Amino acid sequence: HVLTLVLQELSLLCKRDVNGIGMLYDLLRSRWLQALLKIYECLQHYLGKRPVPVMPQAHVLNREVVELLREAPQSGEIKELRRLLCAPHLKALLSAHDTVAQKDFEPTLPPLPDNIPENEEAMRIVCLVKNNQPLGATIKRHEITGDITVARVIHGGLADRSGLLYAGDKLVEVNGVPVEGLEPEQVINILALSQGTIIFKLIPVSDRPVSNQTTVYVRAMADYWPLQDPAIPCADAGLAFKKGEILQVVDQNDALWWQARKVSDLSACAGLIPSNHLLKRKQREFWWSQPFQPHLCLKSSMLFVLCILEEEEFGEFGQRVFIAGFRRSMRLCRRKSQANQQSGYARCPSSCYSALAAPYEEVVRYQRHPADRNRLIILVGPAGVGVNELRRRLITSNPREFQSAIPHTTRVQKSYEMNGREYHYVSKETFENMVYSHRMLEYGEYKGYLYGTSIDAVRTVLDEGKICVIDLEPQGIQVARTHELKPYIIFIKPSSISCMRQTRKNARILTDYYVNMKFKEEDLQEMEDSAKKMEAQFGQFFDQVIVNDNLQEASAQLLSAVRRAQDEPQWVPAIWICSDTQP
Numbered sequence: 001h002v003l004t005l006v007l008q009e010l011s012l013l014c015k016r017d018v019n020g021i022g023m024l025y026d027l028l029r030s031r032w033l034q035a036l037l038k039i040y041e042c043l044q045h046y047l048g049k050r051p052v053p054v055m056p057q058a059h060v061l062n063r064e065v066v067e068l069l070r071e072a073p074q075s076g077e078i079k080e081l082r083r084l085l086c087a088p089h090l091k092a093l094l095s096a097h098d099t100v101a102q103k104d105f106e107p108t109l110p111p112l113p114d115n116i117p118e119n120e121e122a123m124r125i126v127c128l129v130k131n132n133q134p135l136g137a138t139i140k141r142h143e144i145t146g147d148i149t150v151a152r153v154i155h156g157g158l159a160d161r162s163g164l165l166y167a168g169d170k171l172v173e174v175n176g177v178p179v180e181g182l183e184p185e186q187v188i189n190i191l192a193l194s195q196g197t198i199i200f201k202l203i204p205v206s207d208r209p210v211s212n213q214t215t216v217y218v219r220a221m222a223d224y225w226p227l228q229d230p231a232i233p234c235a236d237a238g239l240a241f242k243k244g245e246i247l248q249v250v251d252q253n254d255a256l257w258w259q260a261r262k263v264s265d266l267s268a269c270a271g272l273i274p275s276n277h278l279l280k281r282k283q284r285e286f287w288w289s290q291p292f293q294p295h296l297c298l299k300s301s302m303l304f305v306l307c308i309l310e311e312e313e314f315g316e317f318g319q320r321v322f323i324a325g326f327r328r329s330m331r332l333c334r335r336k337s338q339a340n341q342q343s344g345y346a347r348c349p350s351s352c353y354s355a356l357a358a359p360y361e362e363v364v365r366y367q368r369h370p371a372d373r374n375r376l377i378i379l380v381g382p383a384g385v386g387v388n389e390l391r392r393r394l395i396t397s398n399p400r401e402f403q404s405a406i407p408h409t410t411r412v413q414k415s416y417e418m419n420g421r422e423y424h425y426v427s428k429e430t431f432e433n434m435v436y437s438h439r440m441l442e443y444g445e446y447k448g449y450l451y452g453t454s455i456d457a458v459r460t461v462l463d464e465g466k467i468c469v470i471d472l473e474p475q476g477i478q479v480a481r482t483h484e485l486k487p488y489i490i491f492i493k494p495s496s497i498s499c500m501r502q503t504r505k506n507a508r509i510l511t512d513y514y515v516n517m518k519f520k521e522e523d524l525q526e527m528e529d530s531a532k533k534m535e536a537q538f539g540q541f542f543d544q545v546i547v548n549d550n551l552q553e554a555s556a557q558l559l560s561a562v563r564r565a566q567d568e569p570q571w572v573p574a575i576w577i578c579s580d581t582q583p
C-alpha cells in the first residue's frame, strides 16, 4: 500500500526530471520488488496467526501409517504410497517438524561433572578437512600474554566457511602437538605440512567481534604486490592488484589490513590488502612497489602549447559538418619543449600528486537513465596515436548523435569563420576570467593566442541530447571528473612499434612546421614511451583501453565502448552519485 503511494508521488516527480528519480521509479515498479513485498505481507499475516503444529510427533504417525499399509492388500498404489512414506527426505522433514513442534532446539549435553576447578576454561575441539586448500586464517603471538592466537579469518576461506574458528581464539594444540612455547612460524609449519584433517584444540575468544561490516567497492589507484611487501602479516594471504581494478572490500575491522576480493572474481576467497591508512603511510615512506619518482608529466596543463587546425568534414547525411577544435600533432613543439624542460615540461601539477594521495577511490555501479544527459566521452592518448582520426570517424559516422565541444580562442575571427562554429571568439580578459573561475577543462597558448575547451561548451553539447566526444591531455582528467559530466575515459594506446611500422606506412603527421610528415622511427618510439608514461601515471582513470592497430577495428571498438558507457552499468566514483553538492 505504501509502495503504491510512493509510486504515485514519484510519477509526478518523474515529469520534473529530478536526478535519479527515473531509476528509483523503475526500481520500485520492478516485478521482483513487488513480489518480495507480497511475500513479506503473507509472512506478516502468518506471523500474526501464530501457527501451532498439527501434532507434536508426526514421525510416529507416519510409522503407524506405514505399518497399516503393510497389512493392506499390496496394490501398485499402496506400494508406491509406502515407498513415498519411507523415503529418507520425508522422514527428515517429519523429524524437523517434530523438533520445531517440541521446541527442542538445544543439543542434549551430558551433565557437568561436580569437580570442575573454578578457573577451568572452556575448550573447543575443531576438526577441519583441508583438501589442498589453504586454511584461510592467520595466526600471531599475542603481544601481552604470549599465547598463539588466530589473528584473522579470511572471508570465504576454509576456516570462515566452517564457522568454527574466530579471530582471537587461543590455540592450545594442533594435530595433538601442544603449541605452548612454539613460535608462530613453527605452528604454521605444522599446519602447512598437515594433509587432510586438522584438529585444533582451542580456547574460544570470550567476546567474539560482532560483524557489522558493510561491503564497499573501491578502485585501486596503484599497483600492489603482496609478495614484495615485507610488512604483510602473511604474503600468501595477500591480494595482488593493479591500478584501476575494482575491489570488493569485505572487512575493514583491522586498521592496517583489510580483506578484499576482485569484482572480476567474486567467487574467490578474500585476500589481505593494505588499508587506506596503511597505504597512505607507505606512500609517505616511498614504499611504493614502483618507487615514486618525481614525475615529469608530459606537460603541465598550464604550460602546454596547443596547436589547433580547423577542419570540416562531410557527415553521412551529406550535410557539411564542422568539426572544430581537432588537435593536430604537436610532436615538434613538444620535442622542442622537451629539450627545454623549464618551458614545456613541468613537474606534475597538484592533481598528479592528489591522485596518488588517495590509494583507493570508493566506487558504485552506475547506469545512466535514458532520460539523463549523456556521459562525456574523453579520449586520451600520446601524440600521433590516432586520437583525432578515431574521434573524427566517430563524429562523421553520425553527427546528429556525436559532437565535439567548440573551443574558445582569443585569436581574431577569420572572414569565413562563424562565431560558435569553429570557435567561440572571446577577449583575452574573458578567457582569463574563465580560467580563473575554473571553467576551462584545458587550455594553452599558441602563437600568442589562448585556446581552450570550456566546461560550458561541453555542457552545450550534452544539453542538446548529444554525446560529447573530446580529446584531453591526461592532466585535464582530474578537472573533468565531476558529478555533472560523469566522463567515461578511453585511452587510445599505440600497438607495438613493429605493427605500427606496417600500419603507419602511409600515415602522415601534421605539425605547425611540416605538413604531411611521414612517421619516423623516433616518432614511433616516442609514442610508445609517452603511452607508457601516461598509463603509469593516469591508468587508474581509464575506463577503457583501445589499441589502435587496425583503424577499422579500433573505430568499431570505440563506437561500442561509447555505447556501453551510455547504456550499461559502469563503476563510477561514489561521490558522483551519493552527493548532489560534491564535484
Ligand SMILES: Nc1ncnc2c1ncn2[C@@H]1O[C@H](COP(=O)(O)OP(=O)(O)OP(=O)(O)O)[C@@H](O)[C@H]1O
Binding pocket: 327, 328, 329, 330, 331, 381, 382, 383, 384, 385, 386, 387, 388, 389, 390, 503, 504, 507, 508, 509, 548, 549, 550, 551, 554
Ligand atoms: N590505426 C591506424 N592505422 C594507420 N594510420 C593511422 C591509424 N590511426 C591513425 N592513423 C593516422 O596517423 C596519423 C596521425 O593520427 P592523428 O592525427 O589522429 O593523431 P593524434 O593522436 O590526434 O595526434 P596529434 O594530437 O598529435 O594530432 C593520421 O594520418 C592518421 O590518419
